[in-house]
Amino acid sequence: MFPAFRSPRFLCSIGTLAATLAAWYVLTALTGIVAASRFPTPFDTWQALAQVVTVGYADGRLDQHIVQSVKLVLYGFATAAVTGVPLGLWMGYSARAQAFFNPIFLLLRPIPPLAWIPLAIVWLGLGDSAKVMVIWFAAFVPCVINSFAGVRNLDVPMLEAAEMLGLRRSRFVLEVMIPGALPMIFTGLRLSLQASWTTLVAGELIGSVKGLGHLLTQGSLDIYPAMIVVAMLTVALCGWLMTVALGQIERQLMPWRANR
Template sequence: MGRIGMSRKTVIGSATIFAVLALWFLLTSVTQVISPGRFPSPSDTWLAFVQITGKGYANGVLTEHILRSVMLVTLGFLVAVCTGVPLGLLMGWSRRAEALINPVFLIIRPIPPLAWIPLAILWLGLGDMAKIMVIWFAAFVPSVINAYAGVRSLDRTLIEAAQMLGTPMLTFMREILLPGASPMIFTGLRLSLQASWTTLVAAELVGAMTGLGRVLNAAQQDLYPGMILVGMIAVTLCGWLMTVALGIAERYALAWNTAAKALD
């Protein structure tokens, strides 16, 4: 039954994509209801793709722009995970830590990541570190919130039993805290990864020599809709592939959780 459901979803999804592509071709190439200056046709988009993969555009070919952007997203995301998840676990576990850290976190949490761009440039210049800082902040907040929620969702009876038995802290962290909070932690990682890609484009609009954000900025200045769409598609595919990779890692890491649900 599950396989049939998945096959049906695949067919419906493929049909939807085909319908969107057909409508795009109809409106831009056949009827030309939408002028090429407002939205590119499939042929214009293909020509832009051929240009950026061959001769290059905005100081590089497509692979160079993709690798640059993936590097920035990966670094910002990893730094956010390494700082946000431990902080969220600490706040969820310790009332004192929560009382100390949460007021500051509540102040910076509503600040949009893009609002940090001027300060990032002032502190770190126009290089990669400023962009990584902005991406880090965008990914940091979801990591903290979901790690915190993961700890708070644990069965308090289990925690109290471990404390009564004198379970060593490292054993408690490894056997109870991290496994129990992992589903929420991975939810936070997915949100953090999405936020990283959303913020990347804006971060690369300032002072970037290469990258997908640089491609979009240059295409906008050149009034080049086909190249804008190529850049948008590249961002979408990169974000989707990294999300799929994270989902695979999540399935391996939470195999015990899937097995437990199957037994229920």
């Protein structure tokens, strides 16, 4: 009924997760090689999860922390996609656009996203807008680079065929350039989504009262390793689910790559 669940790749993933959980249990709970004060046992982590789900921790329940973090990631990621992908396509298509934007982009690219936190606070205060700005900057760079590369790496026969057919500029962009660049565009979007989640914790240091980054920070201040692990695993799960959703969109737009 569900052939994907019987595929070797899926079974291998399940086996890896089971082996990791078993090693975690053996090292922490069974043998005590790793002290519980440094890394929690699976049971301690389960108790911390039950606490934050039912009673709450760090000014909110787990669902409230998740909603806040997902909202910030979506805002930052969507803004980066809307601004970064068109800029990358334009730079790849137009030599003038590349000549104008590339020097600015090369100057800004080496700056770590976390370095923008002080300016984000000065410009936008301690609200969500400052956090979204930091996430946007982290996600913006991969969008631009991969969209630019997607245009520059278009197949030469495809370009020659478009030239022979005498396609107008608008048709060339919509029917040749963008479809041809889609694989690299989605590669950039996946990298941008991952960058959004990795920057989330730092972004939520800016005056947060809820969010997974705030949950993790509060756990470290309270020296509560089990809650730290709960926050980390929740970030990993949310990031994975959003990546899977992005992959579904990619398969809908590029059905010829569905089996890759």
